[in-house]
Amino acid sequence: MTGPVRLILARIARAAGRVRRSGVSLVCRLGSGQQAAGAWLRRWAGRLRREERNVVSGRATLWSRLRAALVAWRERKREAPRGDHSHVFQPGDYPGSRARYYVVHVPRGYTGRRPRPLVVVLHGCRQNHRDIEAISGFNQLADRHGFLVAYPFITSYRGLRYHNCWGWWFDREIHRGAGEVEDLWQIVAEIKATYRVAERRVHVTGLSSGAGMAVALMVAHADKIASGAVVAGVPYSEWPEAVQHLPHVSPRYKPVELIVNAMHAELGDARRIVPVQIVHSRDDATVGVQAAENLRDSWGRCFGVQTDRAYNVRAGRTGDSEWEHRKYRNGLGRPVIETLFLDGPGHGWYGGKPGRFSFPDAPDVARWNWGFFKSHPRRS
Secondary structure: OOHHHHHHHHHHHHHHHHHHHHHHHHHHHHOOOHHHHHHHHHHHHHHHHHHHHHHHHHHHHHHHHHHHHHHHHHHHHOOOOOOEEEEEEOOOOOOOOOOEEEEEEOOOOOOOOOOEEEEEEEOOOOOOHHHHHHHHOHHHHHHHHOOEEEEEOOOOOOOOOOOOOOOOOOHHHOOOOOHHHHHHHHHHHHHHHHOOEEEEEEEEEEEOHHHHHHHHHHHHOOOOOOEEEEEOOOOOOOOHHHEOOOOOOOOOOOOHHHHHHHHHHHHOOOOOOOOEEEEEEOOOOOEOHHHHHHHHHHHHHHHOOOOOOOOEEEEEEEOOEEEEEEEEEOOOOOEEEEEEEEEOOOOOEEOOOOOOOEEOOOOOHHHHHHHHHHHOOOOO
């Protein structure tokens, strides 16, 4: 048994003993009044928090490595799609880093002789990398157009959240040099070291919580991401209350001005705009369309793009879904913000393959994303 494992087990045993002794102590103290009991509970909770901070870094690293190894073992047992290559990212030397599993889909005909665009696709809550790979249809597009696709899996995480959610609302996860957003960029760096990736053609998209983390990656690493897309997502640093958790509790959105301030703080002086395509259903009952409108407006305010009037508008219908596509351009006349708002489908991926959180009878979002990415390489 390794040293870190012994340390963790010993601390668990000591904590369990304290809990047993605390039960008797608490009963006695309650006789002296609620105030004394409350003070004792606060002191005891403080001790536990301090002890947790002492071991959380090593424990998280150990658990994330074990979790990633387990996922890798399961992947070897299953038949992967043709062209898929599995990798495990090992934790970096910065706060909040964890071992993470990811898959790279290599298009047919790839030889490594010329650099290819890279599209990073992030899964949503209650999904994994294989789920978004199956429903999005990006592999088929990649084989046709010759780009690489990466599907990172969150693998493990900390903090209260739904199963497999990316932590877009945790401050510790959305800043350059720490947490999930830095792990994602380091995964991109690993891919660039293994495969031939076009330096100005790294793009990111995602669904739901993956879309929220895609936004964080576009802000935290704006100097490296060429362009991105957000499907049923939220703005940068949005509050968790923006998601409809309970049917009778209205969502609460962070004011656009506060979002812009958070973006400015993260971007610093180098405020390069990352062109973004925002896809959302007006009938999404999980993440309301207000989140998409706030994302559009915060992007516009941060980078000086007028979003009160689009210069190009068109509408159509695909299956049972009506849609409206709008383009907004910057002072140089370049279209840098696009919205694709749908009527009909709920919360999920649109126009892809059948599966959970998928609405195939809708515009093919993967095609829309790729068309946008092709038109928006990194210019500087």
